[in-house]
Amino acid sequence: MKIIRWGILGLGKIANSFATDLQQVEGSVLYAVASRSQEKADHFGAEYNATQCYNSYEQLVKDPNVDAVYIATPHVRHHQDTLLCLQHKKAVLCEKPFAMNRKQVEEMITTAQANNTLLMEALWTRFMPHYKFVQQELESGRYGTVKTLAADFCFEAEFNPEGRLFNKALGGGSLLDIGIYPIFCALALFGKPDHIEAKAKIGKTGVDEETEMTFKYNSGISAFLSSSILKKTPTTATLVCEKGMLILNSRFHQTDKVTTILEGTKIEHDFAYTGKGYYFEIEHFAELLRQEKKESPLMSYAFSRLLISTLDEVRELINLQYA
Incomplete structure (x- = not known):
């Protein structure tokens, strides 16, 4: 099984829940975390055993060892943070709502397709x-x-x-x-x-x-x-x-x-179930990545658009x- 090395952008409450469940998913590891505060990144990384702790999102997406990025920043940043990751060909699992409006979502999808990179909205209920x-x-x-x-x-x-x-x-x-x-x-x-x-x-x-x-x-x-x-x-x-x-x-x-x-x-x-309940969407996304899929059949672009x-x-x- 290919090990999926995850990065997390934004280290608030939901990122803690995600990182907790990530530890339970076979074949997935938390490799890197990024915050605007080095102190916060170091603290979070130490708690969840991350290898790299960055004080900028740009540093994380430029790390060649990162396979997938979970975006846990505030809603208003989802669009720009997703584009940043996709432009560096990092697979993106972006927390809901996908973005602030349909126009932003369309640009995210177009960018994912142009870069032949996996993108999925993280609406965990779908997978439970x-x-x-x-x-x-x-x-x-x-x-x-x-x-x-x-x-x-x-x-x-x-x-x-x-x-x-x-x-x-x-x-x-x-x-x-x-x-x-x-x-x-x-x-x-x-x-x-x-x-x-x-x-x-x-x-x-x-x-x-x-x-x-x-x-x-x-x-x-x-x-x-x-x-x-x-x-x-x-x-x-x-x-x-x-x-x-x-x-x-x-x-x-x-x-x-x-x-x-x-x-x-x-x-x-x-x-x-054990953990917080994020386990199911993490497992699904990791398997899509291993199979080199570019879109989820369960959380499709069509559904995110709707x-x-x-x-x-x-x-x-x-x-x-x-x-």
Whole structure:
């Protein structure tokens, strides 16, 4: 098995989760990390046994030993950091949202194709066992037609106008950070909606602190989706079907428990996994790289385009604009 030597750009909270799970993936090692602070890079590198610790992203992408780069920088940097990596022919796993808008995503995809280099959006839910189970259950037809999806992702964040969540210059707000998960759920299960309704509470820093969306499909399905950084909710996803229900339990995007109710029979399904849950997408990406694939069949360019286009449409409806 070819060993995939990873680099990480941006060393915040999610990078720690990724690095933790990377240690569990056979055939993948953390080789290099980069931060704008040498002290932070050295500390992170020591904690996760990185070989190289850089104080600039340019140094990392120029290192010939790096095979793949995980981009964990703030949303507003995803586009430029991805282009930097691709221009040095480094395979890129870029944290969601892929970029700030469809135009940026198109440039990222075009650059990946021009450099014949693997690029994938890191939306880890797509690769997790509980989500694959739900997809298979719906596709079996046993539950009949889906009527509604209700999915929320809300938590109470401490207000910090300079922090990532409330700072508009960093792409703050609930929609791009966590609203993307309920949207992903609807798009992945039902495809592009025929009609979207949305409203939001725009806070004093200019970001959406709460967003509520309704996706309507000509098939009769309605998806009721919401995100908030002002309040805590169960963060579940419930599918009501003709013959039963499927419930992705609390923190549905990463849960290890799904409840099914079919013709009166209730079953609790346990998908216990080790680590944080990033293991599955890391393994998938590493295998794509070994097989010299340039695009993921599970997290395809077509789906990333659909996702960012939908986010753009919702932002237009709630009048949320970024520079």
